[in-house]
Structure formats: structure tokens, C-alpha cells
Amino acid sequence: MGYAEYDPKNVRLHVVALKAFLLGAVISVSAVFLAFNFNENSFGSRAAIYILANGIFYMLEFLTTAVYNNGTVEDDSFILNDMELHAVHVASLAEAWFLHKHWRYNVVSFWTGLVVLLVGQFCRTFAMYTAGTSFHHYVQKERSQRHVLVEKGIYSYSRHPSYFGFFWWFLGCQLLLQNAFTTVVGTYKLQRFFEARIEYEEEFLESFFGDKYRAYRQRTGTWIPFIA
Template identity: 45%
Template sequence: MHQTEKSIYPDITKNDLPEISLTASILGLVAGFCIANISKFKFVGLPLNIIALCVFHFLEFYITAKYNPLQVTTNSYILRNGSEYTLATLISISECLLNTYFFHINMKIGFKLSVVMTVGGLMALVGQYMRSKAMITCGSSFNHTVQQEKQQDHILITNGVYKISRHPSYFGFFYWSIGCQLMCLNFFSLILFTIILWNFFNKRIIMEEEYLIKFFGEDYKKFKKSTGVGIPFIK
């Protein structure tokens, strides 16, 4: 292998390939099972929630591996995304189970709740698109962690979905999460996810933009003034 090729691809010895393969297989099997048996579930919200989770976490790894391979790691699935996110996800699935087998919500879905579920599904799709497109647009400039030092290939992205939001990956994650809860009629989890993610992204954006101003100076200040975030009450 030429030296130039080594600089393009990650050092596979730093990644646990069996874990990566196993994780992808489990996500695919779980999503496939839910899709194949979706008509057998009493309440469609439960399999839709699980499918959305599997697709989201698979795409986090896949897009990173394809468009920013030097940054891909076992953790690029972001399944270990902090205790608060893990707890909120477990509560979301639990609420789906309660809605299905205790409250029998499938028997109570009328026109209004159908509209709520449809709006939630559309929000989840738009959020997933924005998140994935942001990662693709950024390419080598995207990272799952806040970068405290400017890399040689780190450039300021202002085109594509970055014309809609200066943090489209956060915008997408936020509305994908909320949309999934509406799609599943998880009203408690809707409030929980909104609070947790708003606090997380508010703090993260403040911290991240301090470094972005350090990296890009006036260019980022102008970008910040002209382009909002898109998450309510985060400037």
C-alpha cells in the first residue's frame, strides 16, 4: 500500500472489527424483524420506534465510515451516547410497551391521534435527512466530538443544509428525536427528550462555537449572525 493510501484510510488495528460487524448485524436483524412483522404488532408505534433507532445508529457509523473514514471508530454508532440519552431511550421504549399492552392505545387512535403520528413521522424523516446530509456535506470536517484544535482539513461549511441551520446535525437530531416520540404517541418521552436534548445542545453549541470563532474568526461570526440554529430559544 502506498503512503498516500495509508493517509486516506483508518488504522483498522484501532477499531474492534468484530464488535463493529456484530453491532451492524444486530441493528439490521432487529430492524428487519420489526419490518417483517410490523402488521403483527398491536400498536405500530412500537416497531416504528425501534426501526427508527436502528436506522439512525447504523447511519451514524456508515456515513462516518464512508465520508470521514479517518474518524470512524467502534463508537461511531453513538450507541453509548451518555447515560441520560440511554435512560431516555429505554423510557421511550418502555412507554411504547405501556401504550401497547397496558393502555391499549391501538384501540383509541382516531383522526386527531393519526394526524399527530403522521406529523411525528414526517418530523423524524426530515430530522434524519438533515442529520445525515449535514454529516455528508461536512465530510472530513465532521466529528462526533467537539474539536478543540483545528485540523488541516477542517474548513468552515456554509453551503447546502448549512444555509438552513448553522448546526444542521444538531437540528436534525433534535427534531428526529421529538418526531419519533410523536410518531409513537409517547407524550411523556416527548417532554423528557425535549428537555434533555435542548439542555445538551444549548451547552454544546455555546462551547463548540467558542472554538469555531477561534478557528475561523470573523468568517464564523458573520455566518453566526446570518444563520440561525433552528432549535427554539437557542440563538
């Protein structure tokens, strides 16, 4: 867990500091609000948990990369530059606010969503930790010396546990907000995205690891709906 491979040219420290400060502020404000105003039947509490979950997600993306794969860490390892995902966040909160005006909240939806998003976050972060230097936020088209086929731990149950984790984390967030449109459309688009990405990525993984990867793929699923 040393920092011998850390490349300071890829990390603008002022950008990291600013992003970490803003995420810390978001996490802190959300946590304080929930500490004094928690009510599972209120829009405010559900929105605060959603915002808190997102803040923790982005922070863990950077921290896990920095600690366990510091050779690839950069100031965008927070993955905060995905504007399409930010648009989904805004749409999710807008739909939740609108529906709350017309529907009563369901406690089962709240607790189910909370459990699912926690499981998803755990799987995502644990997958990054387990893969270590073999994990990348971007599809690798050339194999580096550090890139090995990980088959242990959570990778023995799912061959793409980071995608699995994010998929179910997203779905859990939408269930917690009790959204209808964003749940259906967002889950569909995310499933199609991962289906295409996995197919594309596995072409390179097969070229890297040959029969060893093909055998691994045969015995290990993804646990993302409709993706073998």
C-alpha cells in the first residue's frame, strides 16, 4: 500500500483539495440534517440520504483508488466530471419532490432502497479494493505489467463486481426516493450501458488472458439483469 507508483503529474492538488472540501461539506450538511430531522416519510430526509449516499460514493471512488491503486490516481478519480450522471441526480430529486406532492411514501420502499444501496456501495468499493492495481475506471486496451486476472474474493462470485455494485447502488437510490420514471428509465439505460461496456471490455480481456479468461467467464456471472 505504498506510494512508489504515485505520479504527481496526474494529480492537481488544488483540484483534489477543492473537490474533497466540497464533498466533505455536502456529506457533513446532509448528516447533520438527518441527525436532527430524520423522518422516513419526509422528502427532506430521503433527499438528504440520497445526497449523502452520492457524496460518500464519490469520495470512496477517489480514496480507494488513491490507497489501493495509486499508480492510476488522478484528480478526476472522484469521477465527478460525468455530467450525464449529474443530470440524473437532478432529475431524481425533481421527480421525488414532484411525486411526494401526489403520492404517500411507502416505508418498505425506503428501507428496501437503503439496504440495496448499501449493499451496492459495499460491493463497488470492495471490488476496487480486491482488484487493487488491476482496477481501472476506464477500459484498458493494452495490458500493463500490473494487470492480472483477479478471480479471488468477490470476483469469484461476479466477474464484474464493480459494475454490479454500481447498478444495484443506483437502483437502491431510486427505490429510496420512491421514484417511478427514473427507476424504470434509468435502470434500463444503465443495464444497456453495462451490457455494451462489458461486451467491449471482455474483447480486450480475452486478448490479454486467453483461455484463462474464457473459462472464468463461463463459470462466473455478472448478477446484472439480462447480462450473462
